[in-house]
Amino acid sequence: MKKLWGGRFTKSAEEWVDEFGASISFDQELVQEDLQGSIAHVTMLSANGIISEEDAEKIKSGLQTLQEKAANEEIEYSVKLEDIHLNLESALTELVGPVGGKLHTARSRNDQVATDMHLYLKKQVQTIIMLVEELQNALLTQAEANVETVMPGYTHLQRAQPISFAHHLMAYFWMLDRDKQRYQESLKRINISPLGAGALAGTTFPIDRYQTAELLGFEGIYENSLDAVSDRDFILEFLSSSSTLMMHLSRLSEELILWSSQEFQFIELDDSFATGSSIMPQKKNPDMAELIRGKTGRVYGNLMGMLTVLKGLPLAYNKDMQEDKEGMFDTVKTVVGSLKIFVGMIETMKVKTTQMEKATKNDFSNATELADYLSSKGVPFREAHEIVGKLVLTCVQKGCFLMDLTLEEYRAVNDLFEADIYKVLDPYTAVERRNSAGGTGFDQVRIAIDKAKAKLNKEEHA
Numbered sequence: 001m002k003k004l005w006g007g008r009f010t011k012s013a014e015e016w017v018d019e020f021g022a023s024i025s026f027d028q029e030l031v032q033e034d035l036q037g038s039i040a041h042v043t044m045l046s047a048n049g050i051i052s053e054e055d056a057e058k059i060k061s062g063l064q065t066l067q068e069k070a071a072n073e074e075i076e077y078s079v080k081l082e083d084i085h086l087n088l089e090s091a092l093t094e095l096v097g098p099v100g101g102k103l104h105t106a107r108s109r110n111d112q113v114a115t116d117m118h119l120y121l122k123k124q125v126q127t128i129i130m131l132v133e134e135l136q137n138a139l140l141t142q143a144e145a146n147v148e149t150v151m152p153g154y155t156h157l158q159r160a161q162p163i164s165f166a167h168h169l170m171a172y173f174w175m176l177d178r179d180k181q182r183y184q185e186s187l188k189r190i191n192i193s194p195l196g197a198g199a200l201a202g203t204t205f206p207i208d209r210y211q212t213a214e215l216l217g218f219e220g221i222y223e224n225s226l227d228a229v230s231d232r233d234f235i236l237e238f239l240s241s242s243s244t245l246m247m248h249l250s251r252l253s254e255e256l257i258l259w260s261s262q263e264f265q266f267i268e269l270d271d272s273f274a275t276g277s278s279i280m281p282q283k284k285n286p287d288m289a290e291l292i293r294g295k296t297g298r299v300y301g302n303l304m305g306m307l308t309v310l311k312g313l314p315l316a317y318n319k320d321m322q323e324d325k326e327g328m329f330d331t332v333k334t335v336v337g338s339l340k341i342f343v344g345m346i347e348t349m350k351v352k353t354t355q356m357e358k359a360t361k362n363d364f365s366n367a368t369e370l371a372d373y374l375s376s377k378g379v380p381f382r383e384a385h386e387i388v389g390k391l392v393l394t395c396v397q398k399g400c401f402l403m404d405l406t407l408e409e410y411r412a413v414n415d416l417f418e419a420d421i422y423k424v425l426d427p428y429t430a431v432e433r434r435n436s437a438g439g440t441g442f443d444q445v446r447i448a449i450d451k452a453k454a455k456l457n458k459e460e461h462a
Helices: 015-021 024-047 053-071 084-096 098-104 109-145 165-190 209-215 225-230 233-259 287-310 320-322 326-348 353-358 369-375 380-399 405-413 421-425 427-432 442-461
Strands: 150-155 157-164
Touching: 015 427, 024 053, 024 084, 024 098, 024 109, 053 084, 053 165, 084 098, 084 109, 084 405, 109 165, 109 225, 109 233, 109 326, 109 442, 150 353, 150 427, 157 165, 165 233, 165 353, 209 380, 209 442, 225 326, 233 287, 287 320, 287 326, 287 421, 320 326, 353 427, 369 380, 369 421, 421 427
Parallel strands: none
Antiparallel strands: 150 157
16 A cells, blocks of 8 residues: 655555554544544635635545544554544545545644644543533532531541541542643643644645634634644643542542441442452452542553653654553543543442441540530640540540540549530530531531532533
């Protein structure tokens, strides 16, 4: 098969060399974006008198036929034709004849592939934003149902203070909101057009780059042709935002894994998101949460790989940049899949409220309530902290908890303790009283949920 760029060459590469250099095995993912860009390009060529209207209509008709064939997976790709651009140009020429070769007027594969990736990422980032919002809604639903569900809060994975389970879930709502903002911000840099930059220097043809940008829904164009074909910052930004999102999903995965264990028994994941063991009949493994936790590493790897590919490249295009696509495609697939799985896991998750409450009563997570109690009666907090520390030590030595000490034992340490201390020590009361802005108090959690719902509703109707 004759190379479309082969006029200068007297010798063909061996088949295995072609296979090593080809990208069609993965960049066929860009087929619809490539055809979309070509339709805009040929429309502009005709509008500016660069090719005839008749030729343009013939080419456009062929491109639309290829769009249908691509949608039905009826296009056959060849490694000999290297990439998606040359494969589609060859398929077009087969459909419409030699006039198909006019499509490449005033265009290079360099600005063509950059345009494809801008179009692709714009669509995928919008999908990811929508899925993040679906997960936020799932978290909100569970939070609304569990405002007064009390659980142990942890630091260092040690029980620290009792909190509302809804408060814990809402922490992830706001993490996801920042993730969404990062993606939304990135669209400003994704939604610009490199088309018309040529190989690196623009073109002598009287093209209208603003017209193709408008036809493709871009908000503007790259102002420098060198920058247009060599910029991959928008992919790096996507990979970085995705790494942060996956880190958040991985943290929540870890908590779901812990909470669903026999040791915690705080939640039960739906059977749809768990698997069994081939040897142990009793097992119910949180495999989907574990997979998301594991897949986070591959998204990090895609970011580091891309940074490394770009770090020493001179302007403008270099073949190294062919390595910009597989990590991007893989990250899209991983993020989209992880979000869809997470929506299902959260929506179907059963919360074991009794077990959570029980856990708060068999520990010392209410110790801070004692220190605050004394502090509110005028004892300096540091002194109150030491007094309560000694009371905890007494309980540890006796094998009991703070609620088990008698009022006489409390008053023997400090006569400011009154009978109301047992109500203060109750985990439910401890959570209810923490009503500072953004705190775990039930009223504050309800306020946070209302704010979150209003924010989502505003964004959905923006």
